[in-house]
Structure formats: structure tokens, C-alpha cells
Amino acid sequence: MANALFLALALLAQDGQASAQTSPNAPPTDEYGYVAWCYGALGGYASLYDQVMPEVTRIEKAFPGPDGVQAALKTYPEMRAQAQKDLKTFASAITAAEKASPRPISEYGGAQVKRGAAVWQGAASVDKARLAQMWMSWSPPGDCEKRAKTLEMKSSILGRALNYNAAGSATTPTPTSPPPAQPETPAPAQPETPAPQPVAEAPAPKPAAATPAATTAMPKAKPAAAPAKKLPPIGGGEIIVDPVNPVPCAGSLLPAKRGGRDVLICKPN
Incomplete structure (x- = not known):
């Protein structure tokens, strides 16, 4: 188990092609699965922080760098903070892709998260000094963040396009007559007449289009018939x-x- 762990970690420290061909836990090639894998691998790395730091501190003190022990130890909390920030970026991209996908993909994404986390599966049984050394030198593939941002951008645009298509394909019923006037809208006042007037001499009623209710109702029946915009x-x-x-x-x-x-x-x- 320990040998398998270190082989996987060593391969992941190299470029992706060799890793993809050799390691069973290498990331998939599709963008969504790749980002999900990055989330799992980086999450496993971040979860080991408290476990490995005592040994990391011992190693740094035993083999101080040119800038001193304190300068070296200062980098690890910064690395943990960056990992937590990157995990949020990956999670946001994964969520956006799942919302934009026309079919369920979360089960596949969950499997890739587990595959990514599996690169650390031997951490509990390996010698703590060797684990600390590998943990100190490990980092996720350099394009995880870039691919996550690309995935989220594409998912956001695709989601808006799908929503637009769904809205455009919906059938909107066309009313056969304008809606009745609201009770609050008073009817135009009619002049009082002392006696009924002959029909021929009665003033012609105002057209319905001139009333406030008709004027308001007519434009509401037309947006569904507006022609779709053409892409030049x-x-x-x-x-x-x-x-x-x-x-x-x-x-x-x-x-x-x-x-x-x-x-x-x-x-x-």
C-alpha cells in the first residue's frame, strides 16, 4: 500500500501525460471530471495538515534552509490557506457544471472526487517521516485552477443559453380579447342628459383602444410573437x-x- 501511494504521488508530481498513462488514480481527461479529481486530491492533501505538521516542523529544524526555520515554517499555513481557497474555486465550478448539464452528472463527479482523494489512501499506514517528506513536496497539477475557471465560465454561458432556449420554445397562449378593466379604474364620465336621446343622435362611444385598460393590455399580448434574434x-x-x-x-x-x-x-x- 505504501509503495502504491508513493508511486502515485511521484507520478502526480510529474507532467500529466505520464501520470495518466501509468497511475490508476490519474485525473480523467474531460474538464468536469478533471476538476472533480483536483478537488479530491487537494482535499486529501489539506486534510493531512494537522497530522503531518509535527514531523514537518522536525524536518525543517533538522535541515534548515537558507532563510531559516521560521521563514520555512511560515509557508505551510499559507499553503493551507491557498488550498482552502482553491477548493472553493473547484467546488464552485463543479456546482455550475452540474446545474448547466442537461443530464445528471453528479454521480460521475463524486466518483472522480474519490479517485483524486485515493492518491492519499496509504497515508495512515506509511512511516510518518516519509509521509511528511512527500506531503511537503506535493502540489496539485498546475492547471487545476485554470481548468476550474474555464469550466465555470463555460457552464455559466451554457446555462444561460439553455434557459434562453427553454423560454423560447414555450408556447404562450394568445388572448382572444383584452383583459377586463380593473375595478379600480374608473370608467370615463358620461354627460348627463335630461331625457333619452334618439339612437341616431347618441354620441359615438370612444374606441376601446383609447381607454387606459385597453392601452395597457394590448402590448402584453405581443412579446411572445417577437422574432428571435439571428446570429450574424x-x-x-x-x-x-x-x-x-x-x-x-x-x-x-x-x-x-x-x-x-x-x-x-x-x-x-
């Missing part, structure tokens, strides 16, 4: 999805930057 092709046939004002995409959404802004490119399937 930009530069070589690209179709840009603006996250501020998303529109339906009949294809795949790919993240990109245009004009200094984060956007998605709609690629037809």
Missing part, C-alpha cells in the same frame, strides 16, 4: 454567442475570446 456570421462563417444576450445554438458551444470578451462559438453539428 463573423469572420469566416463564425457564429458568436454573446453570454450577455444568448441565443439558441443548433450545434456545439466552444469557448473563445473575441474583441477581448469571453464568448462561445456556435459550431453546427
Whole structure:
């Protein structure tokens, strides 16, 4: 068990390709699973802080660096604080992806969290000095934070696009007649007449559109019929999805930057 732990830790300290090919606990290739794996591995690292720090302190005192023991020991609380901050970033990205996904993915994400945490599974049985040494030299893959931020950005944009599509596909019934006037709205005053007037001479009633109730009701029946906005092709046939004002995409959404802004490119399937 101990040998398996140290082999996994040593591989994870190297670049991802060798790790992915050799270690059974290496991160998956998809973005959501990768960030979930990072969360599990970093969470396991952070949870060992109290266990390893007495031995870490002993090692630092026995082999002081050029800046002295206190300077070296000061870095570990800072590393723990950074780990806790990164865990929040990963959790936020994971949550955003699960909300934006059209199908349930949390079970898969939970499995990747466990795979990430499994790189520390031998920590309870290994010699404390060796565990402290490996813990001192370990760090998560350098692209965990970057991929988490990318995942959250893509999930946020995709979520807005899905909501837009769902709203656009809903059928809105068109009322056959304007809603009745509210009781609080007084009817226009009619001039009093001393006696009934002949029908031919009665003043023509005001059109319903001129009354406050009709004027208010008419615009409410029209938004559902407004035509959907069309995405203009930009530069070589690209179709840009603006996250501020998303529109339906009949294809795949790919993240990109245009004009200094984060956007998605709609690629037809």
C-alpha cells in the first residue's frame, strides 16, 4: 500500500501525460471530471495538515534552509490557506457544471472526487517521516485552477443559453380579447342628459383602444410573437454567442475570446 501511494504521488508530481498513462488514480481527461479529481486530491492533501505538521516542523529544524526555520515554517499555513481557497474555486465550478448539464452528472463527479482523494489512501499506514517528506513536496497539477475557471465560465454561458432556449420554445397562449378593466379604474364620465336621446343622435362611444385598460393590455399580448434574434456570421462563417444576450445554438458551444470578451462559438453539428 505504501509503495502504491508513493508511486502515485511521484507520478502526480510529474507532467500529466505520464501520470495518466501509468497511475490508476490519474485525473480523467474531460474538464468536469478533471476538476472533480483536483478537488479530491487537494482535499486529501489539506486534510493531512494537522497530522503531518509535527514531523514537518522536525524536518525543517533538522535541515534548515537558507532563510531559516521560521521563514520555512511560515509557508505551510499559507499553503493551507491557498488550498482552502482553491477548493472553493473547484467546488464552485463543479456546482455550475452540474446545474448547466442537461443530464445528471453528479454521480460521475463524486466518483472522480474519490479517485483524486485515493492518491492519499496509504497515508495512515506509511512511516510518518516519509509521509511528511512527500506531503511537503506535493502540489496539485498546475492547471487545476485554470481548468476550474474555464469550466465555470463555460457552464455559466451554457446555462444561460439553455434557459434562453427553454423560454423560447414555450408556447404562450394568445388572448382572444383584452383583459377586463380593473375595478379600480374608473370608467370615463358620461354627460348627463335630461331625457333619452334618439339612437341616431347618441354620441359615438370612444374606441376601446383609447381607454387606459385597453392601452395597457394590448402590448402584453405581443412579446411572445417577437422574432428571435439571428446570429450574424463573423469572420469566416463564425457564429458568436454573446453570454450577455444568448441565443439558441443548433450545434456545439466552444469557448473563445473575441474583441477581448469571453464568448462561445456556435459550431453546427
